[in-house]
Amino acid sequence: MSEEIKEVKIETSGKVIQSPCGPIIHGLEDVLVKTTTISDIDGKNGILWYRGYRIDDLAKYSTFEEVAYLILYGKLPNRKELEDLKALLASYRDLPNDVYTVMTTLGKAKAHPMLALEAGVAALGAFDENPSDYSKEANLKRAVKLTSALPIMIAAHYRASRGLDIVKPRKDLSHAANFLYMMFGKEPDETSTKAIDLYLVLHIDHEVPASTFATLVAISTWTDLYSAIAAGIATLKGPLHGGANEAAMKQYLEIGKPENARSYTEKLLGEGKRLMGVGHRVYKAYDPRARIYKELVRQLSEAKGNMTWYRIAEEVEKVVLEKLASKKLYPNIDFWSGIAMYLLGIPYEYYTPIFAMSRVVGWSAHAIEYLDQHRLFRPRACYTGPHDVPYVPIDKRQ
Ligand SMILES: CC(=O)SCCNC(=O)CCNC(=O)[C@H](O)C(C)(C)COP(=O)(O)OP(=O)(O)OC[C@H]1O[C@@H](n2cnc3c(N)ncnc32)[C@H](O)[C@@H]1OP(=O)(O)O
Numbered sequence: 239m240s241e242e243i244k245e246v247k248i249e250t251s252g253k254v255i256q257s258p259c260g261p262i263i264h265g266l267e268d269v270l271v272k273t274t275t276i277s278d279i280d281g282k283n284g285i286l287w288y289r290g291y292r293i294d295d296l297a298k299y300s301t302f303e304e305v306a307y308l309i310l311y312g313k314l315p316n317r318k319e320l321e322d323l324k325a326l327l328a329s330y331r332d333l334p335n336d337v338y339t340v341m342t343t344l345g346k347a348k349a350h351p352m353l354a355l356e357a358g359v360a361a362l363g364a365f366d367e368n369p370s371d372y373s374k375e376a377n378l379k380r381a382v383k384l385t386s387a388l389p390i391m392i393a394a395h396y397r398a399s400r401g402l403d404i405v406k407p408r409k410d411l412s413h414a415a416n417f418l419y420m421m422f423g424k425e426p427d428e429t430s431t432k433a434i435d436l437y438l439v440l441h442i443d444h445e446v447p448a449s450t451f452a453t454l455v456a457i458s459t460w461t462d463l464y465s466a467i468a469a470g471i472a473t474l475k476g477p478l479h480g481g482a483n484e485a486a487m488k489q490y491l492e493i494g495k496p497e498n499a500r501s502y503t504e505k506l507l508g509e510g511k512r513l514m515g516v517g518h519r520v521y522k523a524y525d526p527r528a529r530i531y532k533e534l535v536r537q538l539s540e541a542k543g544n545m546t547w548y549r550i551a552e553e554v555e556k557v558v559l560e561k562l563a564s565k566k567l568y569p570n571i572d573f574w575s576g577i578a579m580y581l582l583g584i585p586y587e588y589y590t591p592i593f594a595m596s597r598v599v600g601w602s603a604h605a606i607e608y609l610d611q612h613r614l615f616r617p618r619a620c621y622t623g624p625h626d627v628p629y630v631p632i633d634k635r636q
């Protein structure tokens with residue numbers, strides 16, 4: 239590593255590893271990679287803003303379509319702008335037959351739907367009408383197209399995995415209602431639609447988590463938006479990130495009943511293991527999205543007449559607050575979100591895909607924003623192996 243790089247002074251509040259070449263900011267904690275006007279997090283006080291609006295207000299008053307407009311175009315839409323976006327989303331409610339085939343083939347093969355979604359998004363990219371157009375307008379159109387496409391892909395995978403015929407999308411339903419309609423083949427009730435809609439509002443963007451960074455790294459090479467989104471999906475899948483919603487629900491299923499929750503949680507923590515749906519790199523307070531969605535889960539559980547999963551999570555939460563709050567570890571959104579999906583009859587492997595169905599908007603917005611302040615991401619590693627090792631011909635090697 240050159241002297242010049244060694245001499246760079248790095249100031250960070252994150253964890254630093256001292257290497258022979260200088261400090262390494264472990265996991266890039268608190269490293270700034272871009273400026274943004276899309277979202278902001280106050281991790282100390284547990285506050286999240288989208289384009290300056292508090293998440294609490296948007297969760298209370300806005301639908302997914304409105305918030306998608308806000309994230310993509312930078313302002314809350316007036317009625318006409320909202321209707322135009324809904325019409326555009328509806329106009330894109332279709333997939334090329336070959337993309338359906340990718341999703342149904344992988345569904346029948348019981349491939350994890352996140353893997354299938356990576357493949358589906360890449361396949362959709364192959365059908366782009368004008369792949370050499372990298373303009374902001376073209377990418378915004380692609381972002382809307384992808385937003386319409388992901389729920390269709392997920393529902394097609396789900397139905398094929400259960401040996402069911404696919405249900406084609408309807409243009410007259412909201413984004414959330416159309417998704418449930420394609421999953422279950424009947425128009426959903428208002429409570430179920432609200433549960434999905436709020437889930438989508440709360441997941442739409444979150445500054446630069448691992449998946450958004452993966453999207454940014456990809457787009458920084460001037461690759462296409464589909465490839466960058468596929469990178470985001472690949473990264474979201476992991477249980478330390480979006481995959482935690484699936485992992486948290488599996489924990490609750492293992493616990494089985496509220497009476498088992500305390501001993502299960504204490505045992506797991508006693509063994510030094512991680513509780514899924516707990517902790518966050520940025521929030522050192524209760525995740526504001528978790529606070530909002532917890533209330534929806536409570537209401538949905540009451541409406542469905544099934545309080546078991548809410549009660550289990552509540553018991554686990556008590557232990558977390560007693561034992562982990564001193565380490566500033568609190569439930570995150572994934573702690574609560576899976577329970578709502580479970581109550582809607584959605585199998586747990588689809589919880590992270592539904593996260594992606596929303597986050598595709600944030601990934602796209604960040605990719606488009608980054609292209610305006612673009613520079614290739616290319617960090618360095620500190621090489622700690624030998625140099626100039628004498629070459630030994632294969633027959634003389636030990
Ligand atoms: C939408 C989302 O992506 S939200 C995050 C979803 N992910 C999860 O819920 C998975 C569980 N949580 C975790 O693994 C972590 O909290 C992460 C990955 C989210 C963030 O972790 P980091 O900021 O990297 O914290 P780090 O790994 O350095 O952990 C700090 C300390 O907290 C502990 N810790 C962190 N999370 C947990 C947890 N879920 N359960 C128990 N202990 C935990 C670590 O063991 C470590 O303890 P130590 O200092 O005594 O060694």
Ligand SMILES: O=C([O-])CC(=O)C(=O)O
Pocket residue numbers: 441443444446447448479518519520570
């Ligand atoms: O911000 C993070 O690191 C993870 C997260 O909560 C999200 O992506 O929604």
